Amino acid sequence: MLDREQDSIGPLPVAAVAGWDLEADVVVVGLGAAGACAVLGAVEAGAEVLALEAAGAGGGTSAMSGGLIYLGGGTPLQKACGFEDSAEDMFRFLMAASGPDPDRAKVRTYCDGSVAHYQWLVDIGVPFKPAFFPEPGLEPPTDDGLVYSGGEDAFPFDRLARPAPRAHKPQHRHAAGRFLMDRLLAAVEGSAARIETDVRVLRLVVGPDDRVVGVVARRAGRDLQIGARRGVVLCAGGFVHNDEMVQRHSPLVARCSLRLGNDFDDGRAIRMAQALGAAVTRMDAAEVAVPITPPRKLVAGILVNGQGQRFINEDTYYGRVGQEILFRQGGEAYLIVDESLYEVTRAGLGASWVAETAAELGTEIGLPPGSLSATLDLYNRHAADGHDPVFHKAAPFVRPLEGPLGAYDLRVTNPACFYATFTLGGLVTSVDGEVGHVDGRAIPGLFAAGRTTSGVAASGYASGISLGDGTLFGRRAGRAAASP
Numbered sequence: 001m002l003d004r005e006q007d008s009i010g011p012l013p014v015a016a017v018a019g020w021d022l023e024a025d026v027v028v029v030g031l032g033a034a035g036a037c038a039v040l041g042a043v044e045a046g047a048e049v050l051a052l053e054a055a056g057a058g059g060g061t062s063a064m065s066g067g068l069i070y071l072g073g074g075t076p077l078q079k080a081c082g083f084e085d086s087a088e089d090m091f092r093f094l095m096a097a098s099g100p101d102p103d104r105a106k107v108r109t110y111c112d113g114s115v116a117h118y119q120w121l122v123d124i125g126v127p128f129k130p131a132f133f134p135e136p137g138l139e140p141p142t143d144d145g146l147v148y149s150g151g152e153d154a155f156p157f158d159r160l161a162r163p164a165p166r167a168h169k170p171q172h173r174h175a176a177g178r179f180l181m182d183r184l185l186a187a188v189e190g191s192a193a194r195i196e197t198d199v200r201v202l203r204l205v206v207g208p209d210d211r212v213v214g215v216v217a218r219r220a221g222r223d224l225q226i227g228a229r230r231g232v233v234l235c236a237g238g239f240v241h242n243d244e245m246v247q248r249h250s251p252l253v254a255r256c257s258l259r260l261g262n263d264f265d266d267g268r269a270i271r272m273a274q275a276l277g278a279a280v281t282r283m284d285a286a287e288v289a290v291p292i293t294p295p296r297k298l299v300a301g302i303l304v305n306g307q308g309q310r311f312i313n314e315d316t317y318y319g320r321v322g323q324e325i326l327f328r329q330g331g332e333a334y335l336i337v338d339e340s341l342y343e344v345t346r347a348g349l350g351a352s353w354v355a356e357t358a359a360e361l362g363t364e365i366g367l368p369p370g371s372l373s374a375t376l377d378l379y380n381r382h383a384a385d386g387h388d389p390v391f392h393k394a395a396p397f398v399r400p401l402e403g404p405l406g407a408y409d410l411r412v413t414n415p416a417c418f419y420a421t422f423t424l425g426g427l428v429t430s431v432d433g434e435v436g437h438v439d440g441r442a443i444p445g446l447f448a449a450g451r452t453t454s455g456v457a458a459s460g461y462a463s464g465i466s467l468g469d470g471t472l473f474g475r476r477a478g479r480a481a482a483s484p
C-alpha cells in the first residue's frame with residue numbers, strides 16, 4: 001500500500017529555505033504530555049524554546065486519558081499509602097511485563113529516575129492524594145492517588161518482584177488526563193517558551209551534513225519554515241488513526257473496535273523521521289485493553305479460548321489479557337462464570353450463552369465437543385482445595401464453578417465487547433531522546449519522546465507507562481536537545 005498523502009514528507013534541504021519565518025534554539029513538535037515536558041526540560045536547560053501544536057490547543061491524547069502515571073521505586077505517595085517499593089523491584093517487574101526484551105537502558109533509567117520525576121511533577125503543580133484505591137486496572141472514580149495497574153500482585157510477576165502499586169493518579173475524580181494536561185500546560189505557559197497552535201508540522205529541514213535544522217509546518221494553508229538552532233524534538237503521538245500504517249504494521253490491531261487517540265495520531269512525525277533514515281521498532285506492538293472488570297469478582301470465572309482451554313490467570317491486568325487474546329489466541333476467548341458470579345460488566349457486557357452444564361454450554365458456544373467440560377473438571381478439582389496449579393490464579397479468586405453457567409463473548413469480532421487499543425511502536429531513541437538512524441548512529445539535531453517513539457513498554461504494557469515514559473523521557477529529550 002502506498003502513502004496517498006499529498007504533501008511531501010521527505011526532508012527539505014536548508015538550501016531551499018530563503019529565510020526562517022520563526023526560529024528558536026529548540027523546536028518541540030506536539031504539545032501533549034511528552035511535548036509539554038520536553039518544553040520544560042529544554043527551558044530548564046536554558047534554551048529558547050518554540051512549541052508547535054497542530055490542534056487549537058495543547059493536550060493531545062494525553063488530555064483524553066485516564067491520567068495514570070506509572071512511577072515507583074519508593075515515591076512519597078507509595079510510602080504514605082504504606083507500600084514498600086524499590087527501583088530494583090520496579091525494574092524487575094518492567095523487564096518482565098513490558099517485553100519481551102524491552103530496552104534495558106530505558107527501563108533502568110526510568111526506574112532509577114522515577115522518584116525524582118514524581119517530585120518534579122509535584123513541584124510543577126501536579127498534586128497526588130495519598131490514598132490507595134483497592135480495585136486494580138481502571139483509573140479510580142475517586143481522587144485517590146495510587147492503584148495497581150499492571151498485574152504486579154498476580155502471577156507471574158508476584159514471583160519475580162515484590163509487588164507494589166505504581167499507577168499514580170493526579171488528584172482528580174474519574175479520568176485525570178485533562179487535569180494533568182491543564183497543570184503541565186500551565187507550567188509551559190508560565191515558562192519562557194513560545195507556543196504556536198494550529199500549526200501542523202509536515203517535514204524536517206536538514207543541513208548539508210544531514211543535521212536537522214528546522215521544520216516545515218502549515219498554518220491556515222500557508223507554509224512556514226521554522227529554524228531550530230540546536231534541535232527538533234518530535235512529540236507528536238502515535239499512529240493508531242493511520243489506517244494504512246496500522247494495516248501494514250499491526251493488522252490485528254485493525255480488528256479492534258476502539259482505537260484510542262486524537263485525530264493527529266496519524267504517524268506523520270514517525271514517517272517524516274523515517275524519510276530521513278530514522279529506524280523504527282516494535283511497530284506491531286499495541287496496548288489492547290479488554291475490560292472484563294469491574295466488577296473484580298468476575299476474575300473468579302475462567303477464561304477459555306476457541307479450543308475450550310484456559311490460557312492465562314484471570315486475575316492479571318486486563319491489558320495483558322487483551323494482548324493475549326488478540327495476538328496469541330486468534331482473537332477468540334470466552335469468560336465462563338456460574339450464577340453466583342454473574343453480573344453485567346461496567347463496560348455493559350453480559351452473558352451471551354447460558355446452560356445447565358459445561359457440556360451444554362460448550363455446545364452452545366461451538367467449542368470442540370467435551371473440551372469445556374474437561375477444562376472445568378480439571379479447574380474445579382483443584383479449586384475445591386483453593387489451588388490453581390496450572391495458571392496460578394491467586395487463592396481468593398479460586399473456587400469451583402457450579403450449577404448453571406454463563407459465557408461472556410470476548411471475541412474481537414463481537415461488537416458489544418470493546419477492544420481499546422493504541423500503538424506502542426515508533427522511532428528508536430536513546431535514553432536522551434536522540435533518534436537513531438538505520439545505520440546505528442544518532443541523527444544530529446533530531447530528538448523524540450512519547451508515543452512517537454518505542455518506549456519502556458516495548459510490547460507488554462501496564463496502565464500509566466505512556467504518560468510515565470512520555471513525561472520522563474520528554475524532559476530528558478528536551479534537555480538533551482538544548483545542549484549546544
Ligand SMILES: Cc1cc2nc3c(=O)[nH]c(=O)nc-3n(C[C@H](O)[C@H](O)[C@H](O)COP(=O)(O)OP(=O)(O)OC[C@H]3O[C@@H](n4cnc5c(N)ncnc54)[C@H](O)[C@@H]3O)c2cc1C
Pocket residue numbers: 029030031032033034035052053054055057058059060061062063064065066067068069070139199200201202235236237238260261262264265268269422449450451452463464465466467468470
Ligand atoms: C481514553 C484513554 C485513556 C488512556 N489512559 C492512559 C493512562 O491512564 N495512562 C497512560 O499512561 N496512558 C493512557 N492512555 C494513553 C496515553 O494517553 C497516550 O499514549 C499518551 O498520552 C501519549 O502522549 P504523547 O505526548 O506521546 O502524545 P499526545 O498526548 O497525543 O500529544 C501529541 C500532540 O502532538 C500534536 N501533533 C500531532 N501531529 C502533529 C504535527 N504534525 N504537528 C504539530 N503537532 C502535532 C497532537 O495534536 C497532540 O497535541 C490513554 C489513552 C486514551 C485515549
